[in-house]
Amino acid sequence: MKRRPFGWTGVPVPVVGQGTWNLERDERARVVVALRAGLDQGMTHIDTAEMYGSGVVEELVGEAIAGRRDEVFLASKVLPSNASFERVLRACEASLRRLRTDRLDLYLLHWPGTHPLERTLAAFERLVRDGKIRFYGVSNFDVEEMARALAIAGERGIACNQVLYHLQERSIEHAVATWCAEHEIAVVGYSPFGSGRFPAAGSAGGRLLAAIARAHGATPRAVALAFLVRLPGLFTIPKASRPPHVLDNAAAGTLELTDDDMVRLETAFPRGRPRAGVPML
Numbered sequence: 001m002k003r004r005p006f007g008w009t010g011v012p013v014p015v016v017g018q019g020t021w022n023l024e025r026d027e028r029a030r031v032v033v034a035l036r037a038g039l040d041q042g043m044t045h046i047d048t049a050e051m052y053g054s055g056v057v058e059e060l061v062g063e064a065i066a067g068r069r070d071e072v073f074l075a076s077k078v079l080p081s082n083a084s085f086e087r088v089l090r091a092c093e094a095s096l097r098r099l100r101t102d103r104l105d106l107y108l109l110h111w112p113g114t115h116p117l118e119r120t121l122a123a124f125e126r127l128v129r130d131g132k133i134r135f136y137g138v139s140n141f142d143v144e145e146m147a148r149a150l151a152i153a154g155e156r157g158i159a160c161n162q163v164l165y166h167l168q169e170r171s172i173e174h175a176v177a178t179w180c181a182e183h184e185i186a187v188v189g190y191s192p193f194g195s196g197r198f199p200a201a202g203s204a205g206g207r208l209l210a211a212i213a214r215a216h217g218a219t220p221r222a223v224a225l226a227f228l229v230r231l232p233g234l235f236t237i238p239k240a241s242r243p244p245h246v247l248d249n250a251a252a253g254t255l256e257l258t259d260d261d262m263v264r265l266e267t268a269f270p271r272g273r274p275r276a277g278v279p280m281l
């Protein structure tokens with residue numbers, strides 16, 4: 001599994017991690033096995049959130065990483081409705097309890113909300129000082145919102161922006177991804193398979209993915225993931241509740257696409273026009 005520095009933090013993080021949204025809907029024992037299989041493959045960046053299954057997913061992740069905490073780059077998110085100073089501190093404690101750990105590697109504001117960002121970030125700073133979190137960041141922030149966050153936190157305050165990024169939704173490449181690269185802020189792309197809208201096998205894009213996959217002895221999904229982490233500073237967090245899917249996704253972590261593959265994928269899945277803000281799922 002390829003690792004790269006997580007932005008300015010310098011922490012080596014696998015380019016392909018594991019998402020956990022909706023995992024509470026799947027069979028619990030199988031999900032735990034799947035997450036552990038991902039860890040075995042080096043997919044040690046696990047992304048969760050207090051919102052997922054209203055805490056049930058964090059409990060499930062806690063079960064999966066029990067005894068293996070030190071291997072994991074563990075990320076969770078606070079809901080915007082809990083983003084006041086006091087509530088962030090409380091929400092973090094609750095996440096830590098459900099995850100059965102004493103610290104998070106990364107704590108994110110799930111999306112911009114109405115609580116003053118100054119107070120949210122002050123709470124994150126307090127959590128860093130108290131050793132409850134190593135780094136903090138944001139999610140679903142556009143360039144303007146990132147600039148505001150940076151103005152409050154200073155350079156090397158915000159470690160990451162987690163944003164929607166898949167083959168058919170590349171609009172972050174117009175502005176937010178380059179802005180983050182300039183400030184050495186890691187970009188974690190979420191819903192890399194479009195959250196269930198992966199290009200159909202019979203479509204032109206699906207046929208191209210299959211052809212490239214065949215040439216590499218990989219699968220179309222692994223090709224898509226390798227494309228999504230082709231630039232430095234980019235990470236991806238597919239969600240897979242089935243162990244064979246996890247192994248398939250892990251293969252992207254060593255897959256080297258050729259320049260020709262890249263050009264063909266760029267053409268088949270164009271970046272599209274810039275749009276205001278960042279798209280959200």
Ligand SMILES: NC(=O)c1ccc[n+]([C@@H]2O[C@H](COP(=O)([O-])OP(=O)(O)OC[C@H]3O[C@@H](n4cnc5c(N)ncnc54)[C@H](OP(=O)(O)O)[C@@H]3O)[C@@H](O)[C@H]2O)c1
Nearest residue numbers: 019020021190191192193194195238239240241242245248
């Ligand atoms: N910050 C935010 O606002 C935000 C928003 C959305 C998502 N996220 C994060 O991003 C993660 C990923 O996004 P997502 O959950 O929306 O969906 P996704 O990763 O785009 O797609 C997940 C779907 O793809 C299937 N799948 C995964 N690997 C596969 C494979 N190798 N072959 C065939 N099917 C495969 C999964 O099936 P199985 O489960 O059956 O394996 C599931 O149905 C989330 O879990 C969450 O951690 C963050």
